[in-house]
Amino acid sequence: MLATTVHAAPPTEEVNTxxxxxxDDTVTVGILHSVTGTMAISETGSVxxxxxxxxxxxxxxxxxGRQIKYVQEDGASDWPTFAEKSRKLLRQDKVxxxxxxxxxxxxxxxxxxxxQYNGMLYYPTFYxxxxxxxxxxxxxxxxxxxxxxxxxxxxNEKGAExxxxxxxxxxxxxxxxxxxxxxxxxxxxKVSGEEYYxxxxxQFNSVINKIKLKKPDVIFAIVVGGSNVAFYKQxxxxxxxxxxxxxxxxxxxxxxxxxxxxxxxxxxxxxxSMKYFQSLDNENNKAFVKAFKEKYGDDMVIGDVTQAAYLGxxxxxxxxxxAGSFDIDKIREVSPGIEFTEAPExxxxxxxNHHLWSKGxxxxxxxxxxxxxxxxxxxxxxxxxxxxxxx
Amino acid sequence: MFDGYTTSELxxxxxxxxxxGLSLFSVFVLMALGLAIIFGQMGVINMAHxxxxxxxxxxxxxxxxxxxxxxxxxxxxxxxVAMILAxxxxxxxxxxxxxxxIRHLYHRPLDTLLAxxxxxxxxxxxxxxxFGAREVGVELPEWMMGAIQVTxxxxxxxxxxxxxxxxxxxxxxxxxxxxxxxxxxxxxxVVQNRPMAEAVGINSSAIxxxxxxxxxxxxxxxxxxxxxxxxxxxxxxxxxxxxxxLVVVFGGAQSLIGTIVSAFSISQAQSTMEFFLSGSMAKVxxxxxxxxxxxxxxxxxxxxxxxx
Numbered sequence: 001m002l003a004t005t006v007h008a009a010p011p012t013e014e015v016n017t018x019x020x021x022x023x024d025d026t027v028t029v030g031i032l033h034s035v036t037g038t039m040a041i042s043e044t045g046s047v048x049x050x051x052x053x054x055x056x057x058x059x060x061x062x063x064x065g066r067q068i069k070y071v072q073e074d075g076a077s078d079w080p081t082f083a084e085k086s087r088k089l090l091r092q093d094k095v096x097x098x099x100x101x102x103x104x105x106x107x108x109x110x111x112x113x114x115x116q117y118n119g120m121l122y123y124p125t126f127y128x129x130x131x132x133x134x135x136x137x138x139x140x141x142x143x144x145x146x147x148x149x150x151x152x153x154x155x156n157e158k159g160a161e162x163x164x165x166x167x168x169x170x171x172x173x174x175x176x177x178x179x180x181x182x183x184x185x186x187x188x189x190k191v192s193g194e195e196y197y198x199x200x201x202x203q204f205n206s207v208i209n210k211i212k213l214k215k216p217d218v219i220f221a222i223v224v225g226g227s228n229v230a231f232y233k234q235x236x237x238x239x240x241x242x243x244x245x246x247x248x249x250x251x252x253x254x255x256x257x258x259x260x261x262x263x264x265x266x267x268x269x270x271x272x273s274m275k276y277f278q279s280l281d282n283e284n285n286k287a288f289v290k291a292f293k294e295k296y297g298d299d300m301v302i303g304d305v306t307q308a309a310y311l312g313x314x315x316x317x318x319x320x321x322x323a324g325s326f327d328i329d330k331i332r333e334v335s336p337g338i339e340f341t342e343a344p345e346x347x348x349x350x351x352x353n354h355h356l357w358s359k360g361x362x363x364x365x366x367x368x369x370x371x372x373x374x375x376x377x378x379x380x381x382x383x384x385x386x387x388x389x390x391x
Numbered sequence: 392m393f394d395g396y397t398t399s400e401l402x403x404x405x406x407x408x409x410x411x412g413l414s415l416f417s418v419f420v421l422m423a424l425g426l427a428i429i430f431g432q433m434g435v436i437n438m439a440h441x442x443x444x445x446x447x448x449x450x451x452x453x454x455x456x457x458x459x460x461x462x463x464x465x466x467x468x469x470x471x472v473a474m475i476l477a478x479x480x481x482x483x484x485x486x487x488x489x490x491x492x493i494r495h496l497y498h499r500p501l502d503t504l505l506a507x508x509x510x511x512x513x514x515x516x517x518x519x520x521x522f523g524a525r526e527v528g529v530e531l532p533e534w535m536m537g538a539i540q541v542t543x544x545x546x547x548x549x550x551x552x553x554x555x556x557x558x559x560x561x562x563x564x565x566x567x568x569x570x571x572x573x574x575x576x577x578x579x580x581v582v583q584n585r586p587m588a589e590a591v592g593i594n595s596s597a598i599x600x601x602x603x604x605x606x607x608x609x610x611x612x613x614x615x616x617x618x619x620x621x622x623x624x625x626x627x628x629x630x631x632x633x634x635x636x637l638v639v640v641f642g643g644a645q646s647l648i649g650t651i652v653s654a655f656s657i658s659q660a661q662s663t664m665e666f667f668l669s670g671s672m673a674k675v676x677x678x679x680x681x682x683x684x685x686x687x688x689x690x691x692x693x694x695x696x697x698x699x
Binding site: 038040041044169194195196197198200201202203205206207209210212213226227228229230233234236237238239257260261262263264265266 | 396400403404407408410411414415418524525526527528529530536537538540544546548549550551617619620621622623624626627629630662665666669670671673674
C-alpha cells in the first residue's frame with residue numbers, strides 16, 4: 001500500500017481546529033450510499049471498496065496516528081434522503097470526510113449541504129461533468145476523459161469514420177453524446193444518427209434496423225440498466241455480431257458489474273472506454289483484486305466505479321498527511337497535486353479542478369465477462385469538466 | 392423524411408419495420424392477454440401482473456441452469472420445458488393468491504388494486520432475497536439467437552419469430568378455450584350476469600379461481616418468452632405494467648379481440664414512428680394518440696355490449 005512513514009500522532013487541538021469528530025486516537029468519516037432501493041445494485045460495490053480501503057489504511061497505521069472509524073448512512077436511492085443524511089453526517093456526527101453518492105441526482109442533492117457546512121465529499125462515479133465544487137473531489141472520470149479517449153482510439157486504431165450515437169434518455173447519455181458529436185465534428189468525421197430511448201426500454205428493433213441501413217463504423221452506446229440486456233441480446237439476434245467489428249460497438253456504460261446481468265456471451269467483442277478494468281495487469285491492481293476477493297468472496301467482480309471508490313479514502317489520507325491537519329480548508333488547499341502512486345488503475349493525481357488526471361483505456365469484452373485491455377493513452381488525460389462550447 | 396434512401400432500401404425499411412412492428416405486437420399480446428382475462432372477465436385490477444411475468448422469467452432462468460448442470464445434451468430444448476413449468480408455477484401461485492386474497496375483494500375493484508400492488512412489492516422483495524438485487528442473464532441455446540437472412544438488408548431475428556409463434560399459439564388456444572369450450576361459456580356467463588349464472592348452477596367461485604390462475608399462467612409464459620429479449624431482475628416487471636394496462640384499457644377491458652386489435656394498432660404506430668422520429672418521441676406520440684382516442688371512446692376500441 002502507500003509507502004507509509006509512520007507519523008507520530010500530533011496533538012488533537014493542533015490537527016483539528018474546527019470541531020470535527022477527531023479524538024487522540026480515532027477519526028470518524030462517513031459513508032453515504034444507497035444500500036436499499038433501486039440503486040443498491042450499483043452502489044454496493046462502492047461501499048465495499050471504501051470499507052476495504054479504510055480497513056487497509058487502519059492496518060497500516062491510520063491517518064496522523066489515528067484509526068479511522070466510519071458512520072454509514074443509507075441514501076435509500078432517494079435524493080431528499082441523501083440530502084438529509086449528509087446533513088446528519090456533517091452536523092451531528094461531525095465527520096471529517098464523506099465517501100459517497102452515485103447518481104448525479106444524489107450528488108446535486110447533497111452539494112448545497114456540503115457547501116453550507118463545509119464538508120468534503122469523495123465522489124466515485126464517472127459522470128457528465130459540468131460541475132466543479134470546492135467541497136467535492138471527483139475520483140471517477142468526467143465525460144471528456146471517457147469519450148475523447150474512446151473516439152480517438154476508434155479513429156486512430158480502427159479507422160472509424162462514421163458513428164451512430166445511442167443512449168438512454170437522461171442527462172448523462174445526452175451530455176456525453178453532445179461531447180462525442182462535438183469531438184467527431186472537430187475530427188471532420190460523420191455522425192450518422194443519434195437516438196435516445198426511455199429508461200427501462202426493451203424494444204430496440206427499430207434503431208437496430210436503422211443502424212443496419214446507415215452502416216456506421218461505430219455504434220457508440222450509452223444504454224444503462226436493464227435496457228442493456230435487451231439491447232445486446234437484440235443486437236445479436238439481428239445478426240450484428242460485435243466480434244466481427246462491423247460495426248464496432250463502443251460503450252461507456254457497461255462495466256464488469258453490468259456484464260453479470262447481460263451475460264458474457266451477449267457482449268463478447270464489444271469495446272468499453274473506461275479508466276479501469278479488473279483484468280489490468282499491474283502489481284497494485286493484483287493486490288487490490290486479491291484483497292477485495294479475500295474480503296468479499298471469490299465470485300466478486302470489480303467495475304470501474306468500484307475502483308474509483310477505493311481511491312477516495314487513500315486520497316483523503318494523503319491530503320490529511322500533507323496538510324498535517326484534518327481541517328477541511330487545509331485539505332482543500334493541499335488537494336490539487338496530491339498523488340496516489342499505488343492506485344489499482346496505476347497512478348492518479350488531483351487536478352486544480354478537483355478531478356483526477358488519469359489514463360483512458362479501452363477494453364475488449366470477453367465471453368467470461370472480463371475486459372481485456374487493448375489500448376491505453378500514453379499520458380494521463382487532463383480532466384476538463386467544462387469543455388468549451390457545452391455550457 | 393425519405394431522402395438519402397434508394398427505392399430498394401425503402402422497401403427493406405418497410406419490410407424490417409413491419410417485422411419489428413409485428414414482434415412488438417406479439418410482445419404486447421403476450422403481456423396483455425393474461426391481464427385482459429383477469430381484468431376484463433373478473434374486474435380485478437392485478438398490479439402484480441408484471442411480477443408474475445418475472446416469476447416465469449426466473450423459472451426459465453432456473454430451468455436453464457439445471458439443464459446446464461444436469462442435462463447439457465438437452466440444453467437446446469430446455470426452453471419448452473421452462474415455458475410449461477412457468478405456466479404451471481404461475482398458475483398454481485395464482486390459484487393460491489386468489490384463494491388467500493382476491494376472493495375476499497370481489498365487488499371492490501379499487502381494493503384489488505391496492506392489495507395486488509402490495510402483493511407486487513412482496514414478490515419483488517422475495518425475488519431480491521432469493522436471487523439477489525442484480526439482474527440475472529438467462530442463457531439461451533445457440534439456435535435461438537441468430538437471424539434468418541431474407542435479402543441483403545432484411546434479416547429476421549429468430550427470437551422475434553419465436554415470440555410471435557408463442558403469442559399466436561396462446562391467442563389461438565385462448566380463443567378455443569373461451570369461445571368453443573364449456574368452461575369458456577361459463578366464464579362468459581359469469582361475466583355477463585353473475586346472479587343469473589349462479590342461478591343456473593354455475594359454480595362462479597370455481598370459475599373465478601380458474602380464470603385468475605389462467606391469467607397468471609399466461610403471464611408466466613410471457614415472462615419466459617421475454618427472457619429472449621429483455622432483462623430479468625427483481626423490479627423488471629414494473630417496466631411492463633404500464634404498457635400492459637395501456638393495451639388492455641385501449642382495447643376495451645372486457646373484449647379479448649379488442650386487446651389484440653389494440654396491441655396491433657399501438658405496436659404498428661409506435662414502430663412506424665420510431666423509424667422516422669426518435670425512440671422517446673415515438674413513445675410520447677403514441678401515448679398522446681391513445682389518450683386522445685380514449686377521450687372520445689372511454690370504453691375502449693371494442694366494448695362488450697351488456698344489458699344492465
